[in-house]
Amino acid sequence: MPIAEVPQAEVSEYEYEQTKDLVQFVHNAAGVFAEKGEGAFPEFRQKGGKWFKRDRYLFIYDLKGTCVFHPVDPELEGKDLIRLKDLDGKPVIRYVIETVTEEPDPYGWVHYLWAEPGEIFPRWKSSYVLRVKSPEGAEYVIGSGIYNMRPERKFIVDKVDEAAELIRTKGARAFEQLQKRSSRFVWGDTYIFVLSMDGKAVVDPAFPSMEAAAVVREGRDLTGFRDAMGKNVVIEMIDKLRNSDSAWVMYMWPRLGESTPSRKVAYIKKVSAGGKSYIVGSDIFLANPIWMKL
């Protein structure tokens, strides 16, 4: 049975209904595709139907980067998009394929800039992608995404783990890669920061891009940094990593362009490379319950 080849969706790893929904949606669609192959396209394409509602639609590529199915832009179908880049220079389709081929799991997340159906300008899109076999035995990647998605904690855990691994293997050479806007480590207002264990900036959270980092004094001391409530954030990070390899730290900080602080959470991890220890981390804004005023 081809359906059995579609792995179970691990929805319990996610916090938000929206995310669980999308993950289940992609796995369900993969089940249908594995059974019917191209025969599923008419129902996938039907606007307002189960598979194409509002701004949620499916896309399918082969593992070389040729678009096989795209209900919003059917003219993309049949085209080789492996070199397609978004506004930040991210090779979107290459990342999609790498996500399902390189990682231990045949599924994962890709974050990039893409236009909503009917829109001209791109917005941040987070897509869940999954490797799937057609009934004929050819391999494809099927996915679907959410625009301006509420970030999950798991997203930054995965990225920080990945970044830590990169630092462990490449040492200081990894820092440059982490800072690139075209890398998989930077999207929306999410990026990787690296501090020395005494709280000096290595990959500066305020100036994450290489060009800006060259302008500021190297190794800014961040131990005096306090959040909007007066909490000493970096000191807490250092304290928490004293007894543990990874930790969560919460703080209040305004979103870009806003003046009132929102709740933010950082996932941090201790990593050693070249005889030195670093704190590598990333943070996201948390969603407030709709009824709660802070």
Add this chain to the structure above:
Amino acid sequence: MVKKPANIVYGVDDRPPVLVTIIMGLQHIFVMSSTLVLPVVIIQEIGGTFLEAKSLVSFSMIAAGIGTIVQGIRKGPLGSGYLVPNLCGPSYLAISMRSAWLGGLPLMHGMTIIGGFFEALFSRVVHRLKKLFPTEITGLVVLMVAVTLIPLGASKFVGIELPGDDIKPNHLAVAALTILCMIGFNIWGKGKAKLYCVLIGMVVGYALSWATGIFSADDFDRVLQSAVFALPGKGVKRFAWDFDLSLVIPIMIVSLCNSLKSIGNIITAQKINDAEWKEPDMKNIGNGLLADSVSVMSSGMLGGVATDTSASNVGMSFATGATSRYIAFTAGAMFVLLGFLPKIAAVFSIMPTPVMGAILIFVTSFMILAGFQIILSGEHSTRKIFIIGISFIFGLSVDMLPGLYKSIPSWLTPIFGSSLTLATVLAIILNQIFSIGSDRERKA
């Protein structure tokens, strides 16, 4: 002697039969449990442990239970003698979170004690402030207390927790059927059915939630895995208090705002128990605030979160026509007991959100009407139009236009951050301004 209104079955000093008292008590602790999620939220915020969450919930229940009992007595300056239960309400949530954030649970407990202490001080002078609180302003306070329940009630009713989510049709359906059931028994029910309308609605709501899959496996696990009996605070550092000078002013303001809410609740209790109610009894309000402060302080001392008086419960007593303070004693005692009985407490605290939403909307309806009635009960005057009108307008602007007051200095945020406090403060100020020359008019 006050005259019992026609719709009240068991008045404040009546002793209902034992069984009725117990069932009514049960009804109240269901509603009191509806906010037990707040201590859990605080623990999640600071990345605390499961044991800490358990301990915080248990001690909050015990403190709220004590508060409910103390509120029901009339011993010298302590207790208003009304059924005005306590719960872990939202008044102190922001400041509690902020203190826990800055200095962990010890700081939160320490500042809670300070907050309660301020309320105790305020309770001793509030009767001198009678001039500040003419009847129509107290009515406005009651009305605005009801308004503060809207975000929680409406969002739970339609099943939305986070902004941007879709309405959950099954939640909405369960909430609608639950509230229809409560309303049905309230309008057409006779005797016991009317008395127990909220409880019946809740049982129906629990059953429907079970049938439609709203209860999750986690909910069942929580009940199953909780111990039948446990001493609260096991495995947690207890009786540790910290204080922070920088939080004293903010907690004082929060304490005053919370007192305003309690004033609104006690006034409602006074009014619904007196067919010939004319104006608030400020001395009695002071005694009520002192009881509330006992609840807040004991919460801080024991290791719970700050409690406040529950508008929902007062609304419910109005709805059911049972306002006896003996129900307060029973509900309070049951709540204290639940602090030691985690398994049963869990049954209450997994209340499905649509049921929560239905209760909140149901009881808030009563609060809104009570508010209007109090506002309109005095003489009509042109002054009243502007005092109430302007305060109501700017009060609601806080909720309707988020961000409107974001540039005000941070020490004023407790006032401008809540429609209840902004409306009340404005009404008090406008009343003083517009009263200029009113004595002369009266003489003329």
